[in-house]
Structure formats: structure tokens, C-alpha cells
Amino acid sequence: MxxxxxxxxxxxxxxxxxxxxxxxxxxxxxxxxxxxxxxxxxxxxxxxxxxxxxxxxxxxxxxxxxxxxxxxxxxxxxxxxxxxxxxxxxxxxxxxxxxDLRLNLGSHKGNKFIIIVKDASEPKEVKEFLNLFGPQRFSKNNHLVGKEIVKGNFEKAVSLILEGNGRYEEEMRLRM
Structure with missing residues (x-):
């Protein structure tokens, strides 16, 4: 695991x-x-x-x-x-x-990540991915969504997102 x-x-x-x-x-x-x-x-x-x-x-x-x-x-x-x-x-x-400008939510261009996954069955290098993982992203299910994304179960992750009630829920439904 x-x-x-x-x-x-x-x-x-x-x-x-x-x-x-x-x-x-x-x-x-x-x-x-x-x-x-x-x-x-x-x-x-x-x-x-x-x-x-x-x-x-x-x-x-x-x-x-x-x-x-x-x-x-x-x-x-x-x-x-x-x-x-x-x-x-x-x-x-x-x-x-x-x-002159006060920084606000979303004032930045984006984020760069380095994520180390330990005990993975096959090491993979990923150059880009959607920033959809973390406590501020979706709902109370976010830890389950992240788990499914890491496992490669994208359909299950989308299903969990659509069940959620996070503040970005409507925006994410439109994008999917």
C-alpha cells in the first residue's frame, strides 16, 4: 500500500x-x-x-x-x-x-508540487495534474477523493466529488 x-x-x-x-x-x-x-x-x-x-x-x-x-x-x-x-x-x-496590490485568494499563477509516494507498486513521474487534492478543494470526502486519484481510480474519485458538498462543488460539476 x-x-x-x-x-x-x-x-x-x-x-x-x-x-x-x-x-x-x-x-x-x-x-x-x-x-x-x-x-x-x-x-x-x-x-x-x-x-x-x-x-x-x-x-x-x-x-x-x-x-x-x-x-x-x-x-x-x-x-x-x-x-x-x-x-x-x-x-x-x-x-x-x-x-500597490493586496494579495488575495487566487492572486497567484498556480502552485508547483513535489510529492513523494512511498511503497508504490510502480514508480511514475507525472509532469502535470489538476490541483484537486487537499482539504480546501472539495468536501468532507476530500481524503477519499485523493486516495482514489492516487490509486488511479478516476471514475470513483469523480463519483465521490459529485457526492460532496464542498464550496467548489458546483464549479467542479460544470468542469467535469
């Missing part, structure tokens, strides 16, 4: 972004790298460490917890003294510059 996400190093996600920098912009952009944190907990941690209101921090979306993820964040009106790199062990921030 295959195994995925046994540890964070088995699931690496890198957000793809094209930031437009402007040295006088009201938003500070950082590259947030986190290990074994969900996105919301990581953003709360950053707000606490920088002594700022959590509501000033925005991201392009949620990334997995049991993973090593890299994503962009924007912080509104951050004082100049705090515009630098930080290392908080399992969370780090790399200062990228200033800009």
Missing part, C-alpha cells in the same frame, strides 16, 4: 507568483516558508512575532499543513524597520519589496 505525506518533506508546495514591485507601495511582500503549519496558524504566528494586527496580512490561499510550503504574503502599512528577513525555525520570511 502506498504512503503519502508521512512527513512534511514528502509534500513540497511552491506558489508561482509574478509580483509587481513599487518601492512606495503600501504593501510589503514576503515569501513565507513554513513547515508543518497550516496557513492560518502561520499567519497568526507571524502577526504575533511582528506585533501587528493579523487582519493586515493576506495570502493567495491555503497551503497544506503536513508539508513544506512556500507562498507569498502581503502586509499592509508595515513599518520600515520590520521590512527584513526573519527566521522563526519552522516559519521564515524573506522580504521581497513593496507594492
Amino acid at each position: 502506498y504512503k503519502i505525506k508521512e512527513n512534511p518533506e514528502d509534500f513540497i508546495v511552491e506558489e508561482v507568483m509574478d509580483l509587481k514591485l513599487n518601492e512606495n507601495g503600501r504593501y510589503s511582500y514576503f515569501l513565507l516558508k513554513k513547515r508543518n503549519y497550516n496557513t492560518e496558524d502561520a499567519l497568526r504566528y507571524v502577526a504575533d512575532r511582528l506585533h501587528i494586527d493579523r487582519r493586515k496580512i493576506n495570502s493567495c490561499g491555503n497551503k497544506d499543513k503536513i508539508a513544506i510550503t512556500t507562498q507569498n504574503i502581503s502586509i499592509e502599512n508595515l513599518e520600515k524597520a520590520k521590512r527584513k528577513d526573519y527566521d522563526f525555525n519552522d516559519i521564515s520570511l524573506k522580504y521581497l519589496g513593496q507594492g
Whole structure:
């Protein structure tokens, strides 16, 4: 039986972004790298460490917890003294510059993944696949959907999706 996400190093996600920098912009952009944190907990941690209101921090979306993820964040009106790199062990921030746009859900171009599947019967390299796996994707059945996708049972995965009640259910029905 295959195994995925046994540890964070088995699931690496890198957000793809094209930031437009402007040295006088009201938003500070950082590259947030986190290990074994969900996105919301990581953003709360950053707000606490920088002594700022959590509501000033925005991201392009949620990334997995049991993973090593890299994503962009924007912080509104951050004082100049705090515009630098930080290392908080399992969370780090790399200062990228200033800009005019607040990052929001979907502001990024996409995500790159490295997924290690252990104990697989036949190793396969996959260059591209739809981003349909993870807790934010479908419904309470998402772990079952992901399992069927990894097993190659795509019809069963689609059936489970169509049974779901997630927030993207209608959009996914239209695409399928």
C-alpha cells in the first residue's frame, strides 16, 4: 500500500507568483516558508512575532499543513524597520519589496508540487495534474477523493466529488 505525506518533506508546495514591485507601495511582500503549519496558524504566528494586527496580512490561499510550503504574503502599512528577513525555525520570511496590490485568494499563477509516494507498486513521474487534492478543494470526502486519484481510480474519485458538498462543488460539476 502506498504512503503519502508521512512527513512534511514528502509534500513540497511552491506558489508561482509574478509580483509587481513599487518601492512606495503600501504593501510589503514576503515569501513565507513554513513547515508543518497550516496557513492560518502561520499567519497568526507571524502577526504575533511582528506585533501587528493579523487582519493586515493576506495570502493567495491555503497551503497544506503536513508539508513544506512556500507562498507569498502581503502586509499592509508595515513599518520600515520590520521590512527584513526573519527566521522563526519552522516559519521564515524573506522580504521581497513593496507594492500597490493586496494579495488575495487566487492572486497567484498556480502552485508547483513535489510529492513523494512511498511503497508504490510502480514508480511514475507525472509532469502535470489538476490541483484537486487537499482539504480546501472539495468536501468532507476530500481524503477519499485523493486516495482514489492516487490509486488511479478516476471514475470513483469523480463519483465521490459529485457526492460532496464542498464550496467548489458546483464549479467542479460544470468542469467535469
